[in-house]
Amino acid sequence: MSNSASAVIPAENTAHVALVIGASSHIGLATMTLLHAQSPDLQIVAISRNSAAVPDAAHITSLESDYSDASLRDIVAQLADCRGRIVRVLICLGVLHNATLRPEKRLEDLQAGQMLEYLRINAVLPALWLSALLPVLAGPLPCSVAVLSARVGSIADNRKGGWYSYRAAKAALNMLLQTSAIEYGRRAPNVTLLAYHPGTVDTPLSAPFHRSVPEGALFTAAHTAQCLLDVMAQPATPGDARFVDYAGETVPW
Numbered sequence: 001m002s003n004s005a006s007a008v009i010p011a012e013n014t015a016h017v018a019l020v021i022g023a024s025s026h027i028g029l030a031t032m033t034l035l036h037a038q039s040p041d042l043q044i045v046a047i048s049r050n051s052a053a054v055p056d057a058a059h060i061t062s063l064e065s066d067y068s069d070a071s072l073r074d075i076v077a078q079l080a081d082c083r084g085r086i087v088r089v090l091i092c093l094g095v096l097h098n099a100t101l102r103p104e105k106r107l108e109d110l111q112a113g114q115m116l117e118y119l120r121i122n123a124v125l126p127a128l129w130l131s132a133l134l135p136v137l138a139g140p141l142p143c144s145v146a147v148l149s150a151r152v153g154s155i156a157d158n159r160k161g162g163w164y165s166y167r168a169a170k171a172a173l174n175m176l177l178q179t180s181a182i183e184y185g186r187r188a189p190n191v192t193l194l195a196y197h198p199g200t201v202d203t204p205l206s207a208p209f210h211r212s213v214p215e216g217a218l219f220t221a222a223h224t225a226q227c228l229l230d231v232m233a234q235p236a237t238p239g240d241a242r243f244v245d246y247a248g249e250t251v252p253w
């Protein structure tokens with residue numbers, strides 16, 4: 001782990017850089033493995049609340065963050081030397097259930113504190129990272145930023161209901177992404193933004209809900225990483241975020 005205020009990757013190392021935020025995510029970890037397999041020279045900066053969950057490897061610089069404003073500022077300062085070299089950013093932050101959060105089944109389950117916590121983790125924190133990173137992402141190289149969203153955040157696609165706060169938080173995330181894409185298009189037109197629906201992936205996040213997943217529709221994290229990197233490599237239009245699923249199909253907002 002490296003958490004000094006100095007540069008995370010020395011300036012003399014001219015390799016391209018990928019940032020993975022929320023790097024303990026099972027999808028994030030699988031994506032880091034595939035990024036390294038595809039581009040062994042790529043340097044990966046892995047940011048997580050729990051750096052012990054990030055593999056110890058020469059191509060990975062692990063930074064611990066509590067996602068406070070001060071921590072974001074500190075990390076962005078450490079990334080200053082990476083400006084102009086960051087080609088991929090993956091923001092994994094999201095929660096569906098934990099020790100205190102349960103996705104609501106009916107209106108009577110709604111509680112203000114729980115709703116705000118879903119919004120904080122799924123929407124507010126990713127947006128704060130997009131805000132903080134703009135100065136280090138602006139540059140000459142095309143940079144693809146993917147944020148893990150979910151189809152249940154699609155208002156047009158909502159036919160089953162339930163999961164009020166998770167759905168609302170992902171819908172809010174999508175709006176924050178499209179609004180950020182418009183501003184990035186003006187201020188950092190090398191950067192394109194993607195709201196990504198990975199499908200149902202075999203991770204702790206989806207584990208309680210696997211019984212309702214149709215045969216063949218539960219993806220491994222490794223498969224998800226492949227689909228995600230394929231979509232991130234597709235051409236995209238600055239100033240206009242995409243909402244795309246694992247098959248590369250557009251999801252209606």
Ligand SMILES: NC(=O)c1ccc[n+]([C@@H]2O[C@H](COP(=O)([O-])OP(=O)(O)OC[C@H]3O[C@@H](n4cnc5c(N)ncnc54)[C@H](OP(=O)(O)O)[C@@H]3O)[C@@H](O)[C@H]2O)c1
Nearest residue numbers: 022023024025026027048049093094148200201203205206
């Ligand atoms: N698995 C699925 O089927 C599925 C389907 C659709 C969408 N997604 C989305 O994909 C993303 C990653 O999911 P995953 O399946 O890889 O889940 P996971 O392994 O449980 O990863 C959880 C992620 O959320 C962050 N996180 C969790 N609780 C947090 C908290 N209290 N405060 C701040 N950050 C917190 C973690 O960051 P740290 O590294 O800092 O701990 C990590 O990045 C999520 O946004 C999820 O909504 C997943």
